[in-house]
Amino acid sequence: MTKIALVTGATSGIGKATALQLVQSGFRVIITGRRKDRLFQLHQQIGATNSLPLQFDIRDHKQVQAALNSLPQAWQPIDLLVNNAGLAAGLEPLHENLLDDWEQMIDTNVKGLLYVTKIVSQQMVKRQAGQIINVSSIAGKEAYGKGAVYCATKHAVEALTKAMQIDFNPYNIKVGRVSPGAVETEFSIVRLKDAQANEKVYAGYQPLKAEDIADAIVYMATRPVHVNIADILILPTAQASATVFNKK
Numbered sequence: 001m002t003k004i005a006l007v008t009g010a011t012s013g014i015g016k017a018t019a020l021q022l023v024q025s026g027f028r029v030i031i032t033g034r035r036k037d038r039l040f041q042l043h044q045q046i047g048a049t050n051s052l053p054l055q056f057d058i059r060d061h062k063q064v065q066a067a068l069n070s071l072p073q074a075w076q077p078i079d080l081l082v083n084n085a086g087l088a089a090g091l092e093p094l095h096e097n098l099l100d101d102w103e104q105m106i107d108t109n110v111k112g113l114l115y116v117t118k119i120v121s122q123q124m125v126k127r128q129a130g131q132i133i134n135v136s137s138i139a140g141k142e143a144y145g146k147g148a149v150y151c152a153t154k155h156a157v158e159a160l161t162k163a164m165q166i167d168f169n170p171y172n173i174k175v176g177r178v179s180p181g182a183v184e185t186e187f188s189i190v191r192l193k194d195a196q197a198n199e200k201v202y203a204g205y206q207p208l209k210a211e212d213i214a215d216a217i218v219y220m221a222t223r224p225v226h227v228n229i230a231d232i233l234i235l236p237t238a239q240a241s242a243t244v245f246n247k248k
């Protein structure tokens with residue numbers, strides 16, 4: 001039977017590329033995000049047999065619950081959850097950060113991930129099967145200046161992933177994370193609140209593409225039953241750490 005994946009944040013970047021590659025690998029995908037036009041465009045592109053759009057704001061527990069409870073029966077047994085939705089907001093020293101940016105990052109990257117995981121994992125536990133892949137970051141492994149709260153949220157994703165591995169171990173649920181370095185998506189446009197941000201951020205070196213991360217996620221999702229890829233760190237060749245880049 002075709003496996004079902006739920007990908008959060010499928011309207012853009014890594015999530016969109018992952019949804020498309022999962023379909024190519026034989027999954028049906030539940031695609032989620034806030035932007036309805038983007039969701040329905042992707043739904044049209046993939047087709048109604050292999051995709052189901054669910055629009056919700058991951059920060060709102062009631063919306064998450066209502067959306068996941070609305071799933072038709074044929075889409076209910078979720079085999080793979082890709083917790084990808086997330087963002088950075090702002091790039092300033094902590095004392096200059098906006099409170100709203102903190103709330104948005106914590107509510108999306110940590111609480112939103114938890115809201116979706118709680119509901120989806122309950123049915124995985126019942127079925128004693130499933131896989132959860134969390135999109136973390138090099139910012140979950142290193143902290144850097146001007147990124148305190150974003151780094152803290154991704155450190156939280158790392159801790160949650162490790163604890164989930166233990167909590168779900170008795171139920172045959174695979175848990176892992178993929179931790180990218182710089183990927184050219186809408187990430188920097190959102191972070192810097194500047195539509196031209198990518199021209200500056202990714203100048204002088206070749207960043208990763210969303211498809212590079214999707215490729216790793218599909219690899220993790222297609223291993224044999226006895227193999228769990230628990231952690232993948234992927235960097236551009238030009239990146240040595242969160243802050244060290246070989247720029248020309």
Ligand code: NDP
Pocket residue numbers: 008009010011012013014015032033034035038056057058059084085086087088108135136137138179180181182183184185186187188190210
């Ligand atoms: P994009 O901005 O291109 O995509 C972010 C996705 O998250 C969008 O689909 C967006 O959908 C969704 N999202 C954001 N907020 C919410 C919300 N409140 N409710 C529902 N969905 C939401 O960035 P990326 O593809 O780069 O980011 C994906 C993940 O990868 C994030 O977790 C990010 O932290 C992580 N990452 C990115 C790196 C990079 O350099 N790009 C490096 C390391 C990790 P919508 O706006 O429609 O709601």
Ligand code: 8X3
Pocket residue numbers: 136137138139147180181182183242
């Ligand atoms: C995104 C990569 O280095 O900007 O998670 O934090 S970084």
